[in-house]
Amino acid sequence: xKEHTIKNRLTTVxxxxxxxxxxxxxxxxxxxxxSLTAANKEYEAGxxxxxxxxxxxxxxxxxxxxxFEAYRLMALSYINQNENExxxxxIVNLLRHKPDYRDFPYFDPLEFTKLLAxxxxxxxxxxxxxxxxxxxxxxxIKNYSVTGSPAEFSPGTGYQAGxxxxxxxxxxxxVDAEFLYEGLNYGRKATNVSGWSxxxxxxxxxxxxxxxxxxxxxxxxxxxxxxxxxMQMQLFNATNSNIIxxxxxxxxxxxxxxxxxxxxxxxxxxxxxxxxxxxxxxxGNLCLNARYAYGFSNIVNxxxxxxxxxxxxxxxxxxxxxxxxxxxxxxxxxxxxxxxYVVKLSKK
Numbered sequence: 001x002k003e004h005t006i007k008n009r010l011t012t013v014x015x016x017x018x019x020x021x022x023x024x025x026x027x028x029x030x031x032x033x034x035s036l037t038a039a040n041k042e043y044e045a046g047x048x049x050x051x052x053x054x055x056x057x058x059x060x061x062x063x064x065x066x067x068f069e070a071y072r073l074m075a076l077s078y079i080n081q082n083e084n085e086x087x088x089x090x091i092v093n094l095l096r097h098k099p100d101y102r103d104f105p106y107f108d109p110l111e112f113t114k115l116l117a118x119x120x121x122x123x124x125x126x127x128x129x130x131x132x133x134x135x136x137x138x139x140x141i142k143n144y145s146v147t148g149s150p151a152e153f154s155p156g157t158g159y160q161a162g163x164x165x166x167x168x169x170x171x172x173x174x175v176d177a178e179f180l181y182e183g184l185n186y187g188r189k190a191t192n193v194s195g196w197s198x199x200x201x202x203x204x205x206x207x208x209x210x211x212x213x214x215x216x217x218x219x220x221x222x223x224x225x226x227x228x229x230x231m232q233m234q235l236f237n238a239t240n241s242n243i244i245x246x247x248x249x250x251x252x253x254x255x256x257x258x259x260x261x262x263x264x265x266x267x268x269x270x271x272x273x274x275x276x277x278x279x280x281x282x283x284g285n286l287c288l289n290a291r292y293a294y295g296f297s298n299i300v301n302x303x304x305x306x307x308x309x310x311x312x313x314x315x316x317x318x319x320x321x322x323x324x325x326x327x328x329x330x331x332x333x334x335x336x337x338x339x340x341y342v343v344k345l346s347k348k
Contacts, residue, residue, distance in 0.1 A: 123336030130332025156185025
């Protein structure tokens with residue numbers, strides 16, 4: 001019985017506190033509903049300290065869409081009162097709430113416009129998606145052949161698509177991390193394998209995790225240009241191979257397919273170098289990226305090379321050791337996370 005009474009009392013206390021907080025918030029919102037208009041009248045009348053006093057207790061209760069206007073009025077008022085430190089604080093808050101204010105300003109005094117121009121504003125984190133195509137070339141490491149015949153490798157086109165996150169340490173220095181799903185293709189041809197021509201093609205799928213450092217070396221209006229260096233790791237997912245044998249004398253064709261997952265390395269590593277171009281569009285950035293990858297790893301699992309002897313003997317084919325050097329061309333869109341902006345006085 002006592003326990004039930006205690007629970008009822010606690011419930012009553014919590015409800016009372018919740019109601020009190022809700023009523024207080026509603027009263028503040030009601031009190032502050034006309035604060036921006038009232039503060040603007042005080043500012044226009046030259047009563048700058050009164051303008052600030054009206055805004056101070058209400059600014060956090062204003063909607064996000066108009067908070068920047070309150071900080072703007074506070075900054076202008078502090079300028080007229082020669083309060084440099086408070087002016088700086090108000091400008092920082094203004095630009096955090098509306099980072100593009102300098103691009104679309106109100107009719108501000110010239111002194112204020114010049115002061116705003118001294119600040120750099122950039123997003124701390126951008127998120128987005130990208131997709132595109134790749135051109136994969138093969139770098140032979142060691143040739144293996146049942147008959148000792150030479151072979152040539154041909155490039156193939158593929159695709160990639162996934163997610164992007166870019167974190168900015170400074171306005172012009174960032175780290176870009178991505179998670180992509182990609183397909184890489186290539187071919188291998190041998191013209192004389194015991195009197196047969198041999199054409200082998202393979203399609204591989206990987207989960208790709210590239211990480212690059214970016215340096216934005218040039219900006220012009222809505223355009224930004226960046227150079228990048230980094231590494232990427234590919235995690236093997238699936239493969240499908242096709243081989244066509246053609247008799248050089250009779251013209252007879254034989255075609256077979258094979259799944260070679262066991263004969264492929266599970267993890268590949270690459271060095272990356274590239275260029276990125278961003279164009280400000282809407283609330284984010286359209287990003288065109290060209291990136292070259294130099295593979296360090298053998299795509300073939302050498303320990304499993306001869307596991308499928310039936311296929312090797314029937315087709316006179318065995319995997320050679322190779323690495324990939326793909327060129328990636330991608331187009332994506334990145335948008336800054338709201339509220340995560342850095343505002344600093346420029347060193348210029």
